[in-house]
Amino acid sequence: MSTVTNLQQVKWQRHADEQALKSLDATIADAEKALVILLHRRRELVNRLGINKPDHDPEAA
Template identity: 70%
Template structure:
């Protein structure tokens, strides 16, 4: 009977670990989306400020 309990515990632990892995993967995907959005916003600001030009002059923008 002890081995049946251990098998059940292993199954439950596997299920719990798979759920945690799924949750972490979702968090990573969300963080990647946030990074992409922030990079896009940064590019827009760099372009607006003219910082991507060789002789950038914020006053000329």
């Protein structure tokens, strides 16, 4: 294999890796947004159920 072919292959692989990284970053960003939404919904349910309030601590009320 010639040096030119090796350089082209390295450039192609770098480009492919950069595209894969972009795709993973976008997937992670989407997952983080979904997590924020889920945590918000969970917090609303915990508040509605009163789970976050102590049952037998009059000073905490």
